[in-house]
Amino acid sequence: MPQVLRFSEVVVRRNARDIIDHLEWSVADDERWVILGPNGAGKTTVLQLADTLIHPSAGVVEILGERLGRTDVFELRPRIGFASSAMARRLPPEETVLNVVLTAAYSVTGRWNEQYEDIDERRALRVLAEWKLDHLADRTFGTLSDGEQKRVQIARAVMTDPELLLLDEPSASLDLGAREELLALLGGYAQAPTTPAMIMVTHHVEEIPIGFTHVLLLRDGQAVAAGPIAEALTAENLTETFGLTIQLTEDAGRYSARAIA
Numbered sequence: 706m707p708q709v710l711r712f713s714e715v716v717v718r719r720n721a722r723d724i725i726d727h728l729e730w731s732v733a734d735d736e737r738w739v740i741l742g743p744n745g746a747g748k749t750t751v752l753q754l755a756d757t758l759i760h761p762s763a764g765v766v767e768i769l770g771e772r773l774g775r776t777d778v779f780e781l782r783p784r785i786g787f788a789s790s791a792m793a794r795r796l797p798p799e800e801t802v803l804n805v806v807l808t809a810a811y812s813v814t815g816r817w818n819e820q821y822e823d824i825d826e827r828r829a830l831r832v833l834a835e836w837k838l839d840h841l842a843d844r845t846f847g848t849l850s851d852g853e854q855k856r857v858q859i860a861r862a863v864m865t866d867p868e869l870l871l872l873d874e875p876s877a878s879l880d881l882g883a884r885e886e887l888l889a890l891l892g893g894y895a896q897a898p899t900t901p902a903m904i905m906v907t908h909h910v911e912e913i914p915i916g917f918t919h920v921l922l923l924r925d926g927q928a929v930a931a932g933p934i935a936e937a938l939t940a941e942n943l944t945e946t947f948g949l950t951i952q953l954t955e956d957a958g959r960y961s962a963r964a965i966a
């Protein structure tokens with residue numbers, strides 16, 4: 706399977722500290738990765754590298770076959786979908802849900818005078834339906850609940866048919882029902898054959914959707930473990946990642962973890 710992402714000895718240095726510390730990692734196009742780790746472990750920084758928003762201080766990052774630093778990031782960026790709360794803050798609250806998703810096709814956040822093609826509008830409506838947002842198409846983004854806004858962000862990220870989809874904490878701040886609804890949608894999406902490679906950051910093993918295949922456990926910018934979930938997601942590895950003794954249970958493809966004395 707072709708690789709969509711390859712990190713070789715990647716270092717990101719900030720204030721004389723290596724916030725990413727010699728990371729080796731690769732993602733193939735049929736893999737769906739979860740990145741887990743404590744606050745400050747470097748999870749968002751990894752996604753920023755994968756979205757070409759930052760460059761490594763040392764080492765090599767290859768994205769969709771192109772080497773970061775030797776390629777035009779403005780050509781690469783439209784091939785990558787990224788949803789995060791930082792990105793959501795830049796979406797205009799007065800814009801309709803349909804326009805928030807539609808404008809992704811033109812790499813802008815608000816509707817202005819662009820000429821939209823019927824084909825784009827049809828695609829936007831199809832994406833809204835896929836993410837259970839069709840009934841909200843005419844609502845303004847700012848009036849949606851957190852859970853609805855999260856789904857709009859993902860719909861916007863997939864609108865351009867990306868080859869790599871990056872999600873930073875898509876289920877953060879959702880109530881139980883909204884979380885389960887989103888996990889079901891993400892799981893269905895992850896299992897569809899036409900879905901691109903996915904990388905999702907989360908804080909909780911409970912938020913790993915069914916259909917995700919691999920996990921990267923990060924601590925202090927280093928990989929504690931990386932590989933298929935069945936091998937890498939162990940109580941031992943979680944204990945090392947979070948620095949406290951963790952018990953892990955699995956039930957029908959869903960996980961739960963708790964600290965034990």
Ligand SMILES: Nc1ncnc2c1ncn2[C@@H]1O[C@H](COP(=O)(O)OP(=O)(O)OP(=O)(O)O)[C@@H](O)[C@H]1O
Pocket residue numbers: 719720724742743744745746747748749750751
């Ligand atoms: N521009 C910067 N300058 C200095 N330190 C930075 C910078 N960007 C990130 N850091 C630090 O690097 C570390 C990793 O940050 P990052 O946002 O990647 O963590 P994270 O794993 O996403 O954490 P969280 O779970 O809280 O979102 C943190 O300690 C953060 O304070």
Ligand SMILES: [Mg+2]
Pocket residue numbers: 748749750
């Ligand atoms: Mg983060």
